[in-house]
Amino acid sequence: xxxxxxxxxxxxxxxxxxxxxxxxxxxxxxxxxxxxxxxxxxxxxxxxxxxxxxxxxxxxxxxxxxxxxxxxxxxxxxxxxxxxxxxxxxxxxxxxxxxxxxxxxxxxxxxxxxx
Amino acid sequence: xxxxxxxxxxxxxxxxxxxxxxxxxxxxxxxxxxxxxxxxxxxxxxxxxxxxxxxxxxxxxxxxxxxxxxxxxxxxxxxxxxxxxxxxxxxxxxxxxxxxxxxxxxxxx
Numbered sequence: 001x002x003x004x005x006x007x008x009x010x011x012x013x014x015x016x017x018x019x020x021x022x023x024x025x026x027x028x029x030x031x032x033x034x035x036x037x038x039x040x041x042x043x044x045x046x047x048x049x050x051x052x053x054x055x056x057x058x059x060x061x062x063x064x065x066x067x068x069x070x071x072x073x074x075x076x077x078x079x080x081x082x083x084x085x086x087x088x089x090x091x092x093x094x095x096x097x098x099x100x101x102x103x104x105x106x107x108x109x110x111x112x113x114x115x
Numbered sequence: 116x117x118x119x120x121x122x123x124x125x126x127x128x129x130x131x132x133x134x135x136x137x138x139x140x141x142x143x144x145x146x147x148x149x150x151x152x153x154x155x156x157x158x159x160x161x162x163x164x165x166x167x168x169x170x171x172x173x174x175x176x177x178x179x180x181x182x183x184x185x186x187x188x189x190x191x192x193x194x195x196x197x198x199x200x201x202x203x204x205x206x207x208x209x210x211x212x213x214x215x216x217x218x219x220x221x222x223x224x
Contacts, residue, residue: 042202042214043158092157101210102165104148106157 006107023093028073119215143208
């Protein structure tokens, strides 16, 4: 099974600053996903990142606010730009593995608080 | 629209059995997942159903009926450490995961 190392695990940031979250996978994977989970709510997909192409963003999320890099098949970053308190959330990266992508794995998450 | 419904919260007693239901309406179906999530942690994989029927894995079992758009997660011999949120997710025809809001399970001694 894929193991994803995500960092930082948590951070407290000031309004207007940016934070970059990194995810490193211990094997090569085609697709990586970035989710947001606001307190008490379920996971919301931000974007899908494929190596060698621009990320595909879901409705309500834009590249200027959440730029994503995917330089190779084992690594991806998500930046939360020009942060506001509404961005306080848990951010999770994820990937799939197995026949029919039957296994979905998550990084350990980044708990972000914006003051 | 696409929708996943599961109860917001359930309470059960240590040593007992609990069933968490999930109903879904999605654009196509390519599998249903159950995840466990402890507070402040990432979700961890419990089960995957793509065909109708029951999948048993130790104390946890998951059932799927595609014709009814219905699944349940059955937890036996409940332990205090089973207190967590349980998330149901369905993969639609675009292979995108649609997530339920999660069921918070509280285990009492």
